Amino acid sequence: MxxxxxxxxxxxxxxxxxxxxxxxxxxxxxxxxxxxxxxxxxxxxxxxxxxxxxxxxxxxxxxxxxxxxxxxxxxxxxxxxxxxxxxxSPEAPDAAEIYEELIALQQEFEDCEVNLRRGTLSVVTEPVVLEDIDLGPFRIVLNWKAGPELVPSSPYTVEAISPRCPDDQSNITHPHVMRNRLCEGEATCAVQQALRAGRLTDFFQIINQVLHTYNRGSPYAPLSDWDGTECHACGAHVSDDSSYCPVCEAQVCDDCSSCCPHCETSACESCLQCCGHCDSEFCPGCAKVCRECEAVFCPDCLNPHHLCPECDHANESEELESNTASPPEETAPCVAVQSAGLGQIAVST
Amino acid sequence: MKILFINNDGAGFADHIEIADGTTVEQLFRKRVNEGNPADYLIRVNRQPASSDQVLQPGDRVSFTPTKIEGAGRT
Missing domain, CATH: 1.10.287 (Helix Hairpins)
Known part of the structure; x- marks a missing residue:
């Protein structure tokens, strides 16, 4: 107690x-x-x-x-x-109930402060981190001297302790806070009800939860305006030092990029291709084209003659058939014709 | 028995509700928040954090506050 x-x-x-x-x-x-x-x-x-x-x-x-x-x-x-x-709405609570709320509030928030002279009750939130963007802690201040005539619906402010704002928008400290005013969104009714009923712990907790949630559908400023940009593939926020795809030159998040196992270049998933033979991924720089079927394969799946395993196998079979069907002396010209063909294809690719 | 139930999800209304004797916090949660996950809520009984197997007593004040509540900006 x-x-x-x-x-x-x-x-x-x-x-x-x-x-x-x-x-x-x-x-x-x-x-x-x-x-x-x-x-x-x-x-x-x-x-x-x-x-x-x-x-x-x-x-x-x-x-x-x-x-x-x-x-x-x-x-x-x-x-x-x-x-x-x-x-x-229930009746307004009495001082004893409000006192209990204040005691509970102190247990919910480490930094809970009353300023009788200013007429404020404030709490400090844990640092707000939204999609890896650290916006720091916020102070939520309920001002009982503000009076209903000044701020009828929201007699409180939300102040960033160490404001971090997007470029050219110094009045926005959080995607849902502008000029120290929180746009409550889906919490509007719950915040009003909690305050009307004197449920101060609920009031501060609801605001705290709104601050810790990002609604990408309707912010004052998207998180990408703080630092970095949006992932080209999935739209998630990515910092400036996140993965960069050298192929399409887009910024992508870690989840949407992979490493080419052949050259170890990092590329986004849409730029990496899958080998039709071994299913391994490879970047466009490592892609090899079969000179026969012209399909794209990883470098491991093409033989030194630029043939994929299937075409190589087919060629071997053909060679074997021609060797068994024709007399030995007639095979030599065939090999010569094939060698000439090989050279032509190599030039054309 | 009657308890004061506060659901801060949505409208945030408080209401006195009737529950069976021996009802636990988890049972009340399952009944009132159909498809919700308790981990996604701050659950308080008489303004204190509560365990899922805590048995509710007459006159208790129970509140469920979602941990994710979407604010807005552009309207």
Whole structure:
């Protein structure tokens, strides 16, 4: 059981007031009566003109009704958004509950600090490393003196301890943080709910988890803007000292590059070819073309006469057949013709 | 028995739910997070880290917080 912390207790009192003020600061749920009456008018009018079969009027009234439905739809969506927290939100917690939250928060985050003068409660995260890019630790600061009129939805900031920004974007310290404001994305509702209910450990933990997650679909700046670039093959972030494919001159991650076993050159997987005979990989520099079938093989699978094993075997068989079918004295000219052919092919390749 | 269950995945609502006596943390997780992996969540009982075989008690406060939550930027 941790010893009583008077500073946390005083902070709990301030936070209790802060959360009660926020809870009472609900925006009113309003629907314009006139809009919905207008909806009824257009609906009735459409029915009339359709009955009369006035085609031009039907089109005109249908457009008016459509626009009015859209206006009402937007009002209903707004009302739902404001109503939902009222249905699900519990009462604001008292100081004792908030004190327990502060004690738990201290156990979750090593660096947890209350500043009564500034009216802040802050924690420092572990260093945030996203796809090998070290963005360092962040300080999440909840400001209970900020007041709902200043930052109604997010009375907190997310500050990089040692800011590391992409080139020319000094206000972005994290793919999802701009000007010390976190774009909560899919955490928006959970963050609001945790704060409204005074679940401070959840509030800070959720923000911490968002900071440790990269959503490549919607960042303020992609991770590739920090250092290095994207892997040409899979799109993952790669640092400047990652593998470089000398064939296509693209930067690739370790997973997407391999070493040619014949010359030990590193190349991306799309530039390495697979030998049709032994299945080993080889780079274009080591590729050998069979002079007979013109297929590409690794250097180990072509004989000194530039023949692949199959063509070599076929040639041997042919030679054997001609040797057994023809008298010995007639074989000599054949060999001479083949030798001449060999030379021609060598020149042409 | 009743416990306070907080699911920080999605909307993040807290709710008092009824569970059977002797329910463990793992059983509650399986019931509430259908295809989730416990390793992908911070699981707390009464604000403290909990083991999977911990038996829940009446009035416990259980929270599941996913470790991966996607933020945004461009809207």
């Amino acid at each position: 941790p010893s009583f912390d008077p500073q946390f207790w005083r902070a709990a009192g301030h936070l209790e007031q802060f959360l009660k003020t926020r809870a009472g600061d609900s925006h009113p749920v309003t629907l314009e009566r006139r809009s919905f009456l207008q909806l009824q008018v257009f609906t009735a009018r459409l029915a009339s003109v359709e009955q009369l079969d006035w085609q031009l009027s039907v089109q005109l009234v249908a457009q008016q009704l459509h626009a009015q439905l859209k206006a009402c739809e937007s009002q209903i969506a707004n009302a739902l958004e404001r109503l939902t927290p009222r249905i699900f």
